[in-house]
Amino acid sequence: MKISLLMNQKVTASHLKRQAYCYVRQSTLKQVFENTESTKRQYALRERAISLGWPIVQIVTIDSDLGETATSVADREGFQKLMTEVSLGRVGLVMGLEVSRLARNNADWARLLEICAITDTLILDEDGIYDPTDFNDRLLLNMKGTFSEVELHVLRSRLRGGALSKARRGEFKTRLPTGFVYDHNDKIIMDPDKQVQQSFRLFFDIFQRTGAAFATVKAFREDDVKFPCRIHCGPNKGGLQWRTLTYSRALVILKNPRYAGAYYYGRQRSRKNVDGSTTYYWVPQDEWIVLLKDVHPGYITWDQYEENLRRIRENAIAYNTIDRKTPPREGPCLLQGLAVCGKCGQRMTIRYKYQRTRPVDPVYLCQRNRIEKGENSCQYIPGAGIDEAISKLLIESVTPLTLEVALEVQQELEARINEADKLRKQQVERAEYDANLARRRFMQVDPENRLVADTLEAEWNEKLRALQDGKDYYEKHRRLESEKLKKEQQEEILKLARDFPKLWKNPRTPAREKKRMIRFLIEDVTMIRKEDITLHVRFKGGAKKTLKLPLPLKGSQYNVTDPEIVELVDDLLSDHNYSEIATILNARGYKSGMGLQFDRKVVAGITHSNNLKTRYTRLRNTGKLTVDEVAKLLGVSNQTVRRWGKKGIIKTYPYNDRNGCLYEHPGVNSPLMKKRT
Numbered sequence: 001m002k003i004s005l006l007m008n009q010k011v012t013a014s015h016l017k018r019q020a021y022c023y024v025r026q027s028t029l030k031q032v033f034e035n036t037e038s039t040k041r042q043y044a045l046r047e048r049a050i051s052l053g054w055p056i057v058q059i060v061t062i063d064s065d066l067g068e069t070a071t072s073v074a075d076r077e078g079f080q081k082l083m084t085e086v087s088l089g090r091v092g093l094v095m096g097l098e099v100s101r102l103a104r105n106n107a108d109w110a111r112l113l114e115i116c117a118i119t120d121t122l123i124l125d126e127d128g129i130y131d132p133t134d135f136n137d138r139l140l141l142n143m144k145g146t147f148s149e150v151e152l153h154v155l156r157s158r159l160r161g162g163a164l165s166k167a168r169r170g171e172f173k174t175r176l177p178t179g180f181v182y183d184h185n186d187k188i189i190m191d192p193d194k195q196v197q198q199s200f201r202l203f204f205d206i207f208q209r210t211g212a213a214f215a216t217v218k219a220f221r222e223d224d225v226k227f228p229c230r231i232h233c234g235p236n237k238g239g240l241q242w243r244t245l246t247y248s249r250a251l252v253i254l255k256n257p258r259y260a261g262a263y264y265y266g267r268q269r270s271r272k273n274v275d276g277s278t279t280y281y282w283v284p285q286d287e288w289i290v291l292l293k294d295v296h297p298g299y300i301t302w303d304q305y306e307e308n309l310r311r312i313r314e315n316a317i318a319y320n321t322i323d324r325k326t327p328p329r330e331g332p333c334l335l336q337g338l339a340v341c342g343k344c345g346q347r348m349t350i351r352y353k354y355q356r357t358r359p360v361d362p363v364y365l366c367q368r369n370r371i372e373k374g375e376n377s378c379q380y381i382p383g384a385g386i387d388e389a390i391s392k393l394l395i396e397s398v399t400p401l402t403l404e405v406a407l408e409v410q411q412e413l414e415a416r417i418n419e420a421d422k423l424r425k426q427q428v429e430r431a432e433y434d435a436n437l438a439r440r441r442f443m444q445v446d447p448e449n450r451l452v453a454d455t456l457e458a459e460w461n462e463k464l465r466a467l468q469d470g471k472d473y474y475e476k477h478r479r480l481e482s483e484k485l486k487k488e489q490q491e492e493i494l495k496l497a498r499d500f501p502k503l504w505k506n507p508r509t510p511a512r513e514k515k516r517m518i519r520f521l522i523e524d525v526t527m528i529r530k531e532d533i534t535l536h537v538r539f540k541g542g543a544k545k546t547l548k549l550p551l552p553l554k555g556s557q558y559n560v561t562d563p564e565i566v567e568l569v570d571d572l573l574s575d576h577n578y579s580e581i582a583t584i585l586n587a588r589g590y591k592s593g594m595g596l597q598f599d600r601k602v603v604a605g606i607t608h609s610n611n612l613k614t615r616y617t618r619l620r621n622t623g624k625l626t627v628d629e630v631a632k633l634l635g636v637s638n639q640t641v642r643r644w645g646k647k648g649i650i651k652t653y654p655y656n657d658r659n660g661c662l663y664e665h666p667g668v669n670s671p672l673m674k675k676r677t
């Protein structure tokens with residue numbers, strides 16, 4: 001909603017009067033046949049133009065290049081037509097997939113964009129709308145071009161884009177959890193095995209009744225009921241296995257929206273590590289790429305599914321005190337998904353502290369242990385100032401010089417990869433030789449000699465397996481190696497260094513783009529909290545940088561307050577009550593741990609959590625009397641004492657803000673005492 005409003009600001013009546021051109025480009029005939037997906041994405045762009053206000057008759061699709069491998073403009077009629085129309089000022093909008101990528105790497109497109117800027121023509125791709133006359137947009141387009149160039153390489157974005165748009169319609173086939181199968185029309189049905197169905201019905205019934213995954217598992221165990229599991233790979237693929245139900249399996253089932261008949265895509269994200277391995281991590285529901293409800297039969301309803309999740313969460317809270325006030329939410333934090341706990345190595349989650357409804361400072365939490373085992377959370381790091389420090393570091397670090405160094409390291413790593421490749425290849429050759437040898441031995445043995453033949457056959461099989469493993473291993477690493485950066489891409493990255501600080505500092509650059517940029521530059525950030533916060537920043541190129549930040553002042557609710565303030569409060573308590581102390585602290589410019597003003601409650605909190613003597617105790621220790629004591633001493637009523645107190649006849653010492661006060665001893669020679677005698 002917000003985005004479309006923003007987009008509309010760029011579209012003016014003058015744009016809408018002109019044509020909107022959708023440029024469809026598929027370079028090979030093979031793509032035309034196989035890649036209907038990208039065609040669909042391109043036609044989706046037309047829909048966007050309509051929603052922006054272009055009448056359908058004004059939208060022209062150029063797809064005459066379909067099926068032609070075009071190396072230059074000369075043999076691409078369609079592109080030339082587009083160019084001509086734009087330069088004549090007849091076009092208000094040019095649409096295309098990955099326009100930014102093309103603009104960066106293709107001279108024709110770069111020229112087209114220049115002409116677009118002159119003729120005030122807008123650009124639209126899947127990410128948004130750009131005004132080439134606007135400096136920031138032009139910069140953003142270039143930057144996106146560079147990034148997607150790298151992205152294309154590392155993430156094979158186009159392939160994923162195809163899968164994504166298929167997934168958005170719920171058509172991308174994903175592996176089904178046990179309990180469902182695809183029928184011969186690829187429709188999702190309940191597992192035809194009645195026993196499997198019954199097991200799941202029983203499972204959800206018991207959970208409904210007990211409200212706890214652990215109790216459900218226990219029920220299955222006590223009755224010694226095994227739970228079905230479809231095998232997804234290996235020789236018995238598709239077969240059923242009956243296993244003991246485990247706690248983690250129960251949670252997986254309860255959290256899987258498939259059982260409620262929903263289709264999802266992108267519950268997990270992956271990240272490549274420097275050593276070539278991949279790490280997967282879960283994202284919260286509002287960050288899933290696709291969620292379509294009621295697309296196939298389910299064992300439970302969607303409402304039940306959500307209710308189950310709620311119960312699991314509540315149980316987790318019962319285990320420990322998960323702060324209910326700040327549920328994980330999407331926020332502006334730059335390091336989302338990049339923070340790693342320096343104590344245990346797990347990914348850290350981010351919460352936001354809220355001031356009324358505005359998210360303020362992020363808080364980094366390592367709570368894997370809390371969720372999995374019910375232990376205390378491992379680290380809690382207040383994130384105020386971390387984003388700022390990272391921004392500063394990036395602007396300092398992303399210079400042509402440092403990037404060059406990083407790329408050199410990269411090249412060196414690649415050289416090492418090549419050597420490793422040779423070694424691995426030799427390993428495969430050795431395995432091949434062994435396998436051949438085993439085969440020959442088996443062939444030569446007398447078939448009558450069963451015992452020997454069997455042994456040799458087993459040996460041969462063994463060698464074949466080893467060979468296959470070796471080949472798989474080799475292939476896997478070779479694939480990784482082919483992902484290394486090409487020379488041109490390295491140059492692109494160096495160019496990026498020049499524009500980066502400008503774009504980063506521009507307040508109009510959206511946080512989303514910043515987050516995206518940061519992902520191309522930083523591998524992860526390891527955080528350790530001790531007396532201060534230490535950040536180990538690992539850049540993509542392999543460079544490392546350590547930052548130290550002071551811990552921000554903590555509020556009394558975390559039981560630790562800056563000792564300076566505690567001491568001050570201790571001091572002030574001798575002569576002042578809580579409100580007065582709050583006023584004094586505020587006047588001296590101190591801030592509470594939350595960065596807020598002090599008030600009576602905060603000061604009281606500090607007093608109690610640090611076991612400071614209260615004002616009341618202090619006054620009592622110096623011999624001050626209560627109303628009752630004074631009344632008894634003077635032989636008058638409590639009211640009289642209070643009245644004398646108010647009038648100043650007896651000196652009073654307030655100890656709280658509710659008119660509670662203690663009284664000075666009238667003294668033996670006081671006229672009040674004499675009155676009594």
Ligand SMILES: [Zn+2]
Nearest residue numbers: 341344366378
């Ligand atoms: Zn941890």
